[in-house]
Amino acid sequence: MGGDHTIAFPLLKAVNKINKGPVALVHFDAHLDTWDTYFGAPFTHGTPFRRAREENLFLDDASMHVGIRGPLYSRDDIKNDESFGFKIIHCDEFQNQGTDKIAERIRNRVGNNPLYLSIDIDVLDPAFAPGTGTPEIAGMTTREMVNVLRGLSGLNLISADVVEVSPAYDHAEVTSLAAATIVYELTNLFAKKKL
Ligand SMILES: [Mn+2]
Incomplete structure (x- = not known):
């Protein structure tokens, strides 16, 4: 919970160790x-999944x-990314597809594989999460986020992160509220797994 997205790389390494193999990564x-x-550096918040690919830490047919x-x-950014085994749901697709459909596409991709969810708070629109280092307009709403996560109920979720929250840039704790509530939704997903 919290900081720089660089942390996803060592977390995936640890999860692979426990799982004894690569996991489905939904990012x-x-x-x-x-x-x-x-900026010339190999270990940064813009490179964790390239480093993870090099160590075969995620499934290229389920991420x-x-x-x-x-x-x-x-x-090349897009070409390289595709060659690493990622499919993409672009943010614009939320305009024409409901969150049920988006969640269904994620579920179909992940299947029964062990799942690692990595959530960068900048996936949300800056209206909902201004307190982050690289904000981008035209993002997801918190309602879309919560409904997609609830739509993943029953998947074999084994670990998750919520990252890139930067309180120094926040206003009225709106970003922290979004992140904390996303973490709460994740705990519900872990709890439901056991039913
Ligand atoms: Mn990120």
């Missing part, structure tokens, strides 16, 4: 986070990004 974010380097809309450095 909510405005950005792909699969760059090779960011996806949700909410993508960030700017690209080059066309």
Whole structure:
């Protein structure tokens, strides 16, 4: 919970160790986070899933990004990302598809595989989560976020992160409220798994 998205890489390593193999990765974010380097550095909040790919930490036939809309450095960003095994649900698709349909697409992709959910708070529109380092307009609403998560009930969720909350940039704790409530929804998903 909380900080820089770089943490997803060591967390995935730990989860792979416990799971004894790669997991389905569903990544909510405005950005792909699969760059090779960011400002010349290999270990940053823009590169965790490239490093994870190099160590085969996620399943290339069961992983996806949700909410993508960030700017690209080059066309290769998309080509490389696809070659790593990611499918993408673009944020614009929420305009024409309900959250039920979006959740169904995620469920079909993940299947019965063990699931790691990585949630960058910047997947939300800055109206709902201004307190983050790389805000992008035209994002998800908190209502869409909550309803998609509830639609994932019953999946084999084994671990999750909620990252990139930056209280220094927040207003009236609106970002912290969104993040805390997302974590609460995640605990419900873990609890329902056992029913
Ligand atoms: Mn991110």
